Amino acid sequence: MTSTGTTLLAIxxxxxxxxxxxxxGGRVASSVVASQRVHAWFGGIVPELASRAHQxxxxxxxxAALAEAGVARxxxxxxxxxxxxxxxxxxxxxxxxxxxxxxxLELPFVGVNHLEGHVYSVFIDEPHPAFPxxxxxxxxxxxxxxxxxxxxxxxxxxxxxDDAAGEAFDKAARLMGLGYxxxxxxxxxxxxxxxxxxxFPSPRLAGYDFSFSGIKTSVRYFLEALSPTERDSxxxxxxxxxxxxxxxxxxxxxxxxxxxxxxxxxxxxxxVVGGVAANSGLRAAAQQTADxxxxxxxxxxxxxxxxxxAMIAVTAAFKLAAGHESPLTLQAEPALKL
Ligand code: KG4
Ligand code: ZN
Numbered sequence: 001m002t003s004t005g006t007t008l009l010a011i012x013x014x015x016x017x018x019x020x021x022x023x024x025g026g027r028v029a030s031s032v033v034a035s036q037r038v039h040a041w042f043g044g045i046v047p048e049l050a051s052r053a054h055q056x057x058x059x060x061x062x063x064a065a066l067a068e069a070g071v072a073r074x075x076x077x078x079x080x081x082x083x084x085x086x087x088x089x090x091x092x093x094x095x096x097x098x099x100x101x102x103x104x105l106e107l108p109f110v111g112v113n114h115l116e117g118h119v120y121s122v123f124i125d126e127p128h129p130a131f132p133x134x135x136x137x138x139x140x141x142x143x144x145x146x147x148x149x150x151x152x153x154x155x156x157x158x159x160x161x162d163d164a165a166g167e168a169f170d171k172a173a174r175l176m177g178l179g180y181x182x183x184x185x186x187x188x189x190x191x192x193x194x195x196x197x198x199x200f201p202s203p204r205l206a207g208y209d210f211s212f213s214g215i216k217t218s219v220r221y222f223l224e225a226l227s228p229t230e231r232d233s234x235x236x237x238x239x240x241x242x243x244x245x246x247x248x249x250x251x252x253x254x255x256x257x258x259x260x261x262x263x264x265x266x267x268x269x270x271x272v273v274g275g276v277a278a279n280s281g282l283r284a285a286a287q288q289t290a291d292x293x294x295x296x297x298x299x300x301x302x303x304x305x306x307x308x309x310a311m312i313a314v315t316a317a318f319k320l321a322a323g324h325e326s327p328l329t330l331q332a333e334p335a336l337k338l
Contacts, residue, residue, distance in 0.1 A: 006320060007071060008078040009101070010313035011062065013094030014086025014114045015141070016050045018057035021309035022069035023317050028124050030068035031303065031310035034061045043180045044170070051089030058097050065309070076107060080316030083111035083326075084336030085141065091332035099328050110316040111326035114307075115338040118273040119148055120318060121311035122298040129269040129298050134261050136254060137338075138282070139274030139307075140166035140181070145208045145257055146338060147265060151322070154338055157261055158208020165250060165276045168203070168212035172219045172246050177235060186243045187279050193244030198222065200246055204253035208261060215249055247281045255285045259293055268295040277305040 004026035012019040016039055021031040036053040039045045066073065081098035084091060095111070102109035118137045122128050131150040134157075137143065143166075144159035163171070166183055173182020178189065200219070203212045219242075223231055235242075258270055272286055277299050290297035304310055319325075 006077055006317055007075050008080055008313055008316055008320070009062065009065065009076050009098075010080040010112070010309045010316055011058070011094040011098050012082045012114070012117070012307060012309040012312045013054045013058065013090050014082045014084070015090060015307060016045045016053075017307045018054050018061045018094075019307060019309035020058075020062045020065035021313040022065050022071050023313035024069055024071055028310045028313055029071065030065045031308055031313075032061050032065040032068065033303070033308055040180050043174060045087070047087045047089055050087055051093060054090055054093035058093060062097075073105065076105060078102075078108045078110060078316065078320055079105070080110040080112055080312055082114045082117065082312055083330055084113060084333030086114055086334060088332055088334045091334065095330070095332050099330070103328055108320065108325045109328055109330070110319050110324065111330040112312045112315045112319070113336055113338065114312075115142060115336075116152070117311040117315050119146065119154070119271070119338070120315040121273050121300045121304050121308075122271040123314050123318075124304050124310050125301060127298070129271060129296065132267050133269035133271055133298070134258065134265065134267050135271040135273060136258060137274045138165040138254065138272065138276035140164060140170065140183075142274065143210055143212070144338065145261060147267065148271075152319075156338065158210070158257065160210040160212055161205065163212040163216065165203075165210070165212060165254065166274070168216050168250065169276065169279075171216045175216075175219050175223055176239060176242060183276060183279065186247055187281065189240050190244040190247045190281060191240070193240030193242070195241075195244040195248035197238060197241035198245040200249040202253050203250060204256060208257050210253060210257075212250075215246070219246060247279070251279070251281045251285045254282060255289050258286065259289050262293060262295045269298065270295050271298045273300055273305060275306045278302050
């Protein structure tokens with residue numbers, strides 16, 4: 001599907017991670033992510049700070065990716081970057097840098113949709129699915145279930161109508177007094193907790209659509225119904241039970257949708273990608289369902305579930321092999337869809 005002669009540098013700066021990767025010899029040769037710590041102080045991403053941090057981090061991150069791959073700038077045969085969706089100021093840094101590099105080195109440039117990057121992240125390592133496969137993307141900004149066919153054709157089966165799954169984890173964590181990003185915190189604290197402690201409403205709607213704002217509100221109402229003393233005492237004694245109950249409600253809804261989609265479409269290869277795919281409860285439940293229902297499950301290794309540039313590199317290599325190049329006039333598209 002891809003050419004082993006391609007030596008490609010890919011850059012991803014759509015949100016708060018400055019990432020660069022090199023694809024060479026038909027595989028990902030390096031993947032470097034510089035996470036911006038500044039946002040933890042504010043309990044969420046501050047767009048202006050993200051953009052400024054990308055400007056500081058982009059050159060060292062690219063240099064590290066090239067060095068780790070043992071590739072010199074002159075060895076490159078193409079340059080790629082995410083052009084959307086994401087924060088405008090953040091996207092601009094990686095996109096402008098990549099276009100300038102492609103122009104300077106007189107190389108082809110490939111713009112990649114970040115969501116396509118997540119969908120093709122299952123091709124970074126072996127084994128990977130064959131087409132068609134069902135892909136559940138669950139990240140901080142997106143939650144959608146698509147049927148992926150060869151040739152960059154995707155059919156959307158369902159999506160969230162409000163918050164993304166990762167956003168729900170982050171907001172629930174904040175209500176529980178946990179740090180940011182909240183997903184990994186809830187995951188860690190939920191281990192050993194009693195998931196039957198509290199029954200939260202299911203985020204699953206009709207078909208394959210979801211709504212995560214209800215479950216977030218229900219965490220808030222549950223805690224606000226208590227006096228400050230009762231709340232402190234409950235969080236002291238039952239934080240892990242509360243986290244486990246929340247996680248169970250989200251995981252059950254996501255895995256239930258996967259099971260139904262496999263039955264309805266007859267497609268028995270399933271990918272779960274995006275930051276929330278790092279969740280240990282989701283990984284375990286999806287694998288258990290795959291085993292009982294007889295479908296193959298593909299989940300990228302942890303560094304390739306959360307935002308990274310390796311997924312942009314692999315997607316760009318597919319695009320190049322299919323003859324897709326982008327003009328240097330390509331603009332950032334903050335609201336780009338899959
Ligand atoms: O894909 P990603 O790195 O960035 C976006 O494109 O949004 O996803 C980030 C999201 C955050 O909301 C974070 O809390 C969530 O993924 N996340 C997790 C876990 N690790 C990251 N959520 C639940 N459990 C985890 N272990
Ligand atoms: Zn992402």
